[in-house]
Amino acid sequence: MGLVSVKEILAMAEEGGYAVGAFNLNNMEIMQAIIEAAEEERAPVILQASQGALKYAGIEYIAALAKTAATQASVPIALHLDHGTSFEQVVECLRNDFTSVMFDGSKYEFAENIRRTKEVVDIAHIVGVSVEGELGRIGGVEDDIVVDERDALLTDPSEAAEFAEATGVDALAIAIGTAHGLYKLEPKLDFERLTEIKEVVSIPLVLHGGSGVPDGAIQEAIRRGIRKINIDSELRKAFSDGVRAALAKNSEEIDPRKLLTPARDAMREKAREKMRLFGANGKV
Numbered sequence: 001m002g003l004v005s006v007k008e009i010l011a012m013a014e015e016g017g018y019a020v021g022a023f024n025l026n027n028m029e030i031m032q033a034i035i036e037a038a039e040e041e042r043a044p045v046i047l048q049a050s051q052g053a054l055k056y057a058g059i060e061y062i063a064a065l066a067k068t069a070a071t072q073a074s075v076p077i078a079l080h081l082d083h084g085t086s087f088e089q090v091v092e093c094l095r096n097d098f099t100s101v102m103f104d105g106s107k108y109e110f111a112e113n114i115r116r117t118k119e120v121v122d123i124a125h126i127v128g129v130s131v132e133g134e135l136g137r138i139g140g141v142e143d144d145i146v147v148d149e150r151d152a153l154l155t156d157p158s159e160a161a162e163f164a165e166a167t168g169v170d171a172l173a174i175a176i177g178t179a180h181g182l183y184k185l186e187p188k189l190d191f192e193r194l195t196e197i198k199e200v201v202s203i204p205l206v207l208h209g210g211s212g213v214p215d216g217a218i219q220e221a222i223r224r225g226i227r228k229i230n231i232d233s234e235l236r237k238a239f240s241d242g243v244r245a246a247l248a249k250n251s252e253e254i255d256p257r258k259l260l261t262p263a264r265d266a267m268r269e270k271a272r273e274k275m276r277l278f279g280a281n282g283k284v
Contacts, residue, residue, distance in 0.1 A: 001070060001071070001073055001074060001075070001076065001077070002067075002071060003066065003067060003070045003077055003079050003097065003099045004077065004078055004099060005099045005100055005128065005129065005130045006046055006078045006080055006099065006130045006132070006171065006228070007100070007170040007171070008076070008078075009044045009046065010170070010204040011204075012283065013044075013204065013227040013228070014204055016279075016283060017222075017223075017279070018222065018227075018278060018279030018280050019207075019221075019222045019226055019227050019228060019229050019279065020043075020044050020045065020227065020228055020278065020280050021043075021045060021231055021278055021280065022045075022046035022047075022048045022080060022228050022229065022231065023045065023046070023047065023048065023232070023274075024048055024049070024050050024053060024082065024230075024231070025048065025049055025065065026052070026057060027056075027057060027065075028065060029239075029260050029263060030235065030264075031047065031065045031066065032069075032264055032268075033235075033264045033265075033271060034235075034267070034268075034271050035077070036268050037268045037271035037275060038073070038075045038077070038271070038275065039073060039074065039075055040268075040272060041272050041275045041276065041280070041282070042281060042282050042284040043280040043281050043282070043284060044076040044078075044280060044283060045075065045076070045077055045275070046077075046078045046080050046228065047066045047069070047077060047078065047080065048080040048081070048082040048230070049062045049079070049080070049081055049098075050082045050083060050232070051082075051083060054089075059093065059096050062079075063079065063097055066079040067079070067097060075284045076284065078099050078100050079097070079098045079099050079100070080098065080099070080100040080101065080132070081093045081098055081101040081102055082102055082230070083104040084102050084104060084120070085104065087103075087120060087123075090103060090120050090123070094123070094124065094129055098129065099130070100129060100130045100131070100132065100170075101120065101124055101129060101130075101131055101132070102131070102133070102134065102173065103116065103117050103131065103133060103134075105117050105133065106134045106135065106136065106175075110159060110163075113133075113135070113163070114166045117133045117163075117167045117169060118166065118167045118168065121133075121167055125168070130170040131168075131169050131170055132169060132170065132171040132172070133163065133164075133167055133169035133172055133173065134172070134173040134208075135155050135156075135160055135163050135172060135173070135174060135175075136153050136156070136174055136175030136176075154177065154193060155175045155176065155193065155197060157193065157196040157199075158200070160172060160197045160200060160201050161200035161201055164201045164202070164203055169203065170203060170204075171203055171204045171206050171227070171228060172201060172203055172204075172205055173206040173207075173208050174194070174197055174205055174207075175208075176189050176190045176191075176194050176197075176221075177189045178207060178209030178210065178213060187209075187213055189213070189217050189220075189221060191224055194221060194224045195225075198224060198225035204227035205225050205226050205227060206226070206227070206228040206229075206230070207221055207229045209230065210230050210274075211231050211233035211234040212233065212234065218277055218278070219277070222278065229274075229278060231271075231274055234270055234274070235267050235270055238263070238266040238267045238269070239263045239267055240263075241263075241266055242262040242263030242264070242265065242266035242267070243259050243262070245262055245266075246258060246259045246261075246263070247259065
């Protein structure tokens with residue numbers, strides 16, 4: 001089928017009233033788990049590369065994995081840069097056939113965030129690549145991007161409307177109370193804020209920090225307009241649980257395939273669970 005843009009995938013989600021899972025890709029086994037889940041659930045899916053993934057595997061390897069998967073798959077797959085840090089990095093992703101990029105300008109003042117994000121939009125749109133922007137700051141840790149939870153700022157609805165209009169982004173990541181990583185306490189999402197943002201912003205809305213958010217809260221967020229949900233930590237936990245289970249079964253095992261296969265299976269089932277929760281299953 002080949003890679004498609006996130007804009008195309010989220011347009012279908014907007015029309016259908018569901019959300020699409022964006023799962024972080026770091027190696028072949030993770031990619032296989034995600035794609036197998038999407039095929040089994042007949043769900044569109046977004047593969048995304050974080051800063052850590054690009055440092056670990058390299059942009060060329062990540063892109064090659066995703067492009068290989070897309071050519072063999074029968075469901076829509078997009079390749080997305082998560083939390084892009086610079087214009088130069090975005091350009092490198094465009095050169096390697098990413099079909100979507102996120103520029104995270106949330107650390108800048110509002111006007112500077114607009115300026116830098118629009119600069120990315122202008123070049124990405126020339127080659128048909130969609131762009132996600134971020135307004136507000138999400139707590140926790142996203143690889144090497146750290147935000148103190150006490151200083152995390154929620155998205156202002158009036159600024160969201162201005163930001164979307166001024167930048168021309170295709171999707172907007174908003175801060176409504178989630179955090180990156182696994183939660184110590186149950187997160188409390190600001191649903192009224194989400195509704196206010198949805199009323200003034202016409203583009204699809206994105207929820208970062210989706211791992212560990214209670215199912216009921218996820219479903220309510222989707223009902224109020226969230227269309228892309230980022231999942232990473234729960235896949236990591238499934239991976240590590242699978243490896244631990246294999247070693248518990250045979251502590252002397254040295255064949256990486258026999259350690260990674262159960263890890264891949266565990267990640268596949270977790271991804272399937274999320275696709276069903278998001279309502280994306282059966283949409284292809």
